[in-house]
Amino acid sequence: MDTAQTFTAGKKAFETGAQAFRNTVDQFSGASNQAFKEGVDKSLGALNEINGQGKRNVEAVVASVTAATKGAETVGAQAIAFSKKAFDDYVAQTKALTSARSVQEVVELQTGYAKVAIEGYIAELNKASEVVSAAMKDSFRPINERVSAVVEQVQAAR
Numbered sequence: 001m002d003t004a005q006t007f008t009a010g011k012k013a014f015e016t017g018a019q020a021f022r023n024t025v026d027q028f029s030g031a032s033n034q035a036f037k038e039g040v041d042k043s044l045g046a047l048n049e050i051n052g053q054g055k056r057n058v059e060a061v062v063a064s065v066t067a068a069t070k071g072a073e074t075v076g077a078q079a080i081a082f083s084k085k086a087f088d089d090y091v092a093q094t095k096a097l098t099s100a101r102s103v104q105e106v107v108e109l110q111t112g113y114a115k116v117a118i119e120g121y122i123a124e125l126n127k128a129s130e131v132v133s134a135a136m137k138d139s140f141r142p143i144n145e146r147v148s149a150v151v152e153q154v155q156a157a158r
Contacts, residue, residue, distance in 0.1 A: 053150070057146055059142075060142035060143055060145065063141075064139045064140065064141075064142045067138035067139040067141070067142075068135055068136075068138075070138075071135020071139065072135070074131050075128050075131050075135075078124070085120075086117070086120070089113070089116070089117065089120075093110075093113040096109050097109055097110065
């Protein structure tokens with residue numbers, strides 16, 4: 001084999017090796033780029049999910065506060081109505097007492113008024129208790145739903 005043939009064979013071997021090296025680098029670069037792209041896509045997906053979770057959490061808090069506010073408004077309106085009725089009943093009782101003709105009649109009027117007033121007060125407390133209980137359930141429902149959803153998601157991720 002002469003020098004030209006040796007040089008040609010060496011050149012051919014170098015070109016083959018260089019091409020193999022280029023192919024390896026291209027494969028490695030392609031795989032690295034693909035892995036990087038997949039990692040970025042997964043990270044963006046996770047960020048989008050976190051943002052979605054945050055949005056749903058805020059919506060749940062808003063729904064909770066809205067339900068609590070509605071319950072408080074209902075209890076407040078009932079308290080105002082009860083106070084007005086109690087005052088009107090008191091005024092009527094005072095008028096009735098001033099027109100009483102005997103101590104016996106005063107005692108009977110006062111006893112009847114006290115019984116009606118206490119029964120009304122207890123009935124009003126029961127109504128308010130029911131409204132507060134319902135408002136509590138309604139205000140905690142959105143938060144409980146979010147907690148359950150997050151727990152399910154965490155368990156599914158395991």
